[in-house]
Amino acid sequence: MAIGNPIVLSVRNLTKTYRAAGEQIAVLRGVNLSVAAGERVALSGESGSGKSTLLHLIAGLDRPDGGEIRLADSSVSDLTDAGRAALRRDRLGLVFQQFNLIPSLNVEDNLAFQSRIAGRHDPAWHGELVERLGLGGLLHRYPEQLSGGQQQRVAIGRALAAKPLLLLADEPTGNLDEATADDVLALARDLVKRSGCGFLMVTHSARLAATLDRRINLHAGLIA
Amino acid sequence: MNDKFAISRRAFTGGAVVLGLGGKAALAQGFAGLGMNGGGFASVIPGKTFAFPADHGPHPDYRIEWWYVTTNLMDAAGIAYGAQWTLFRQAMQPGAQQEGWANQQIWMGHAAVTRADTHRYSETFARGGVGQAGVEPKPFRAWIDSWQMRGLDPIGDDSIAPLELTASGTDFSYTLRLDADRALVLQGDGGYSKKSERGQASYYYSQPYFKVAGSITIDDKPAQVTGRAWMDREWSSQPLTSDQTGWDWLSLHLNEGEKLMLFRLRQADGNNYRSGNWILPAGKTEQLASADIEMTPTAFTEIEGRKIPVAWRIAIPRLALSIECSPLNARSWMATSFRYWEGPISFRGSHGGVGYLEMTGY
């Protein structure tokens, strides 16, 4: 635990309710959580516990019903759509289970496009990412020509290329076999450390959760 | 470029009418033609004996000719007006006059009325030979379309009065009666008027003594007016030198009864050619040469991108004359086929009075 490092994410009393089949389902019922810079946190819980919802709210992909999300000095919940988009672009990295690469861009361009759009492209850091992720020989391939593990490594590289404050990952190894999953996660842990950002990973795997600095368990919409 | 060669009456542009119709190419041609020593037309030579009424009629052997009347008028309420009536004749080719459409004369009419708040003008063209326009000396009649200058009975051949003058445009019209009790005045040397040091000249006589009464209608509102008028008659074949770029001309009615005609031909080399005529009430005249005349612009108005000197200081030390001329309407602009400024003026200083100012080539 990196005590003394600044807090990059703090979540206070977060609530979120969905309406499904005419019923109100309270997914989050007052969640409190914080992640410090350089800290690597696993968010686990059974299916439907609200892990992904929490992650989406933090990423500004959805709006909470109540409570507050602060990312460094800005309040995510106060921002407009465009403001939250800018926040994602400049300060967040997102990695999903389905890799989410752009099929028409090759590996090199996929890696670089978020940092380019954010206007924070750093060739040295880009080079380091390519090397550490072992993508050197794959730069001119297209996503469909890559294996799942390779695709996820590109996704992690893209998320970190803009040097975000916080890396968010939603079951990043869910589509990978165990050995590949371990490889990919090891790379992610290593790179997070090098970049000094916070890391919040949703996973249902206790084994993978155990490899991170801290583990938070979400149960029935509350941190257990 | 058009304006450079454009003229009206006294600027003697032979090419005037053809120029106006034919655009720049024809203009250049017409001008070039003028430089070529009359090109088969009759020459203006000193010592001509004028005969009236015959000389009131056209002289088709000469390239260009005009009948020109300017009037300074006032209505019962004291509002000042100016009215102009001009008929130009231009021969396209020298030689015996052809009948019908083959006739080589082209006629152009300009008419205008000016008030301090408005200036209205109209223009029309006609070919000779069919009767649409022409001039007949006896009984005197000059016409183009419905515009007419007509001798009234009993007309004096030496005074060319009385006359009836009518013209109309889309938004104005006038009918004026012109009376004069004195004979015409021959300009220059017995009617031979030099236009440059190189011998360019015209035949030129005037009737500056007209008294006027009649009506002017602007936008269907008629006004009864009275005042004075000045007629110029001039013809020539080769009036300009190639470096003369334009012309400032004044006809002045002095309150004391004298008349003064002045012109300045601007030359490209800056050696402007000035000339004038001081006409006493009894008809006696005194020629003024370049050295006698000082003409200085004092105010300018910009019209269609051109800077027009609409006010002048005029001094003739020999006559102890020093006056400031100002226009009735600074925008007396004739936006006709070729463009010039012509409008009524008034003056103050050593002498007071009214008159007309014409400026071309700006």
Place this chain on the structure above:
Amino acid sequence: MSRLVWILAVLLSHWRRHPMQLATLLIGLISATALWSGVQALNLQARTSYDRAAATFGGARTAMLVSRNSATFPQQLFVDLRRAGWPVSPVVEGRIQIGGRSLRLLGIEPVTLPAEVGNAPAIGKAGLQSFVTPPGEMLVAPETLSELKLTEGVTPLASDGTLLPPLRVQPQLVPDVLVVDIGIAQRLLKMPDQISRLLVGKAKGRRAPLENIAGDKLRLVEPDAESDLERLTDSFHLNLTAFGLLSFVVGLFIVNSAIGLAFEQRLPTLRTLRACGVSAGMLNAVLLVELVSLALVAGIVGLVCGYLIAASLLPDVAASLRGLYGAQIPGHLTLKREWWIAGITISVIGALLAATTSLLRAIRLPVLAAAQPYAWQQAQHRWLIFQSALALIVLATGGGLLWYGDSLVSGFAVLAALLLGAALGLPAILERVLSLGQRSAHRPLAAWFWADSRQQLSGLSLALMALLLALAVNVGVGTMVESFSRTFIIWLDGRLAADVYLNAADDTQAAEIRAWLRERPEVAAILPSGRADTQIGGAPIEILGLADHATYRDRWPLLQASATAWSRLRAGDAGFVSEQLARRLKLGVGDSLDVPAPGGNWRLEVVGIYADYGNPKGQIAVNIAALTRRFPQIPLTRLGLRVAPAAVPALISSLQDKFGLDGRNLVDQARLKAESTRIFNRTFAVTAALNTFTLGVAGIALLTSLLTLGNSRLPQLAPLWAIGVTRRRLAAIELAKTMSVALITTVLALPLGLLVAWCLIAVVNVKAFGWRLPFHVFPLQLLELVGVAMAASLLAALIPMIKLARMQPASLVKIFADER
């Protein structure tokens, strides 16, 4: 800014990976723009020359003073009117012959010519001096100069030996007109001090009343808002425009399907971009920028193609306009800047229209929706119901218009409703047919065949709609043209009753010719005819005088007639009216009409109605003797001769030798027939060409739809391959499916096309031209079209199928490997 460029680069990378899609999109936009702007270029060209004609003639666009009772009037009236304040300018007009060609000679007076008489002042005032002073100049259109085989500057001789002024080319001038100074024209035409009309300028001012100056000699003709030519040719241009619009719509179908598919394929990319911090506003803006840029590129290419299309069609258009209406269109295309701007604009608007649904969905795109790339195909089922309802509404509207509408525009609206309704209804009909097929199938593969065809339908429906439209229009137009040419030839046979037609130079020559002909044994009959012009209700009418002769009674075709029609003509109080005129004036046999004639109105009873195809003017046929009594001044120079066919060539050559008649004034029936047929064939040549273009565009639509669909079909095909159906077999099945839906569409297009033909013949033609053709069906032609359509479909389907047959098994395996 650089952010925008990067996002645009990401979006554009899609096209690099899917060049075929890009090609589809561009082809759609290009063909839409090209066909539309090509047609517009033709219309524009024609309109410009009508304007020019109107201006040069000082015709309908300018107010005119003409004589009340004769062709010319004294020039003094011009002077008198000018002196009374009238801004008039004289024109004298006549005809002169150069090298056997008769040309209109116009004498104008450039000095007084009103400035608003179009181009004419420019003609007159440039070089005034050389134009007016003898020998003057004779202005001529470049086309006429080359037809006369003369060059600029030469002084031609008129056929009567008069030396004419030197020729000067005036590109703005209409062909077949010569313009000289009025003085020169009066001399050439031997009309000293006479003028034909006075053009009245717009300049206002005080002018005396006309009667005070001219008494009752002159009549003021007010200007028309549009020229005669414009009015006459309106229907022709509407026809062209309708085709242009149809092609445009078909092109947009392609664009719509290409954009829709691209959008679906790019949904994951769009979501990823949003997740990576591109705001919705920015993304939409970039999508719009991308679309507009593509539309601009396609627009420019489309305009160039449009120009080429117009240039290649122009000779036919010009020929049919000349043949039908006597309108002269220059043979070379000149385009205004407005045309280019309008073309680019229509391309952008078209692209935006075609992309509306996709753009709206992009704007509402939720970042978090589960990725379902082909969900739209399911939504299509709901859409199908909506679309069918829409089809019914459109068809009902068309029915209403058919019932209540009474104009050419409503005629076209009926046509448009019919086509649009059918196109919208097509997917539902195909769905019904395929589900019937599915129910009747028993073997599993056959059941799959039908079921999968149904599923594929949504992806193909736009292309099939385009195919349906193109085919139906093809059937419709083909049937109309064929009906027309058959009817026309039969009609022409009857109508050209005489064997030789001649037109003498004047009445004296006509008398000499008649005397000479009477001595010729081979001439069985001399049939004098005459023609007078008048107006009814402002529209020009021809009155044709027919000899009272068995030739006409036996052969002249009448659509309707009273029992004793021909003998009724003799008395001079009865006449036949042309079909057009009967429709316009709502006349039937037994009605009567008043015809304005010099001596007062002439009351005629309608005793027959005859077809008069191709004549824009209304016509009345009366007895020739009665006509000359009522119109004493008409020339009696036209003669028809009955001659044994074998004797025709000899007679013609003796007539030529003896009376100096040339091909324009002396013609035998066979040549006249050939000439007329040629003109009428060309009338529809443009329609047929556009028709072919449209079919081509529809073929491209089908091809591109199949190609874009090809890849997305793999997940459906892979399981079949996995259970042991070979790739070759799969390809064959796919081909059979495509061909069967195309066949069903084609079969549906046939009755629709016949309906379209009926609409054209019974509604549009009647309104446009005033005649109704008998309706024929041509089964062979239909069969041929089915063949063409199937060949086009086969060609379109073949490429994707070959790709499938040759596909590496690995590609199919991959379908299972990554579940996308």
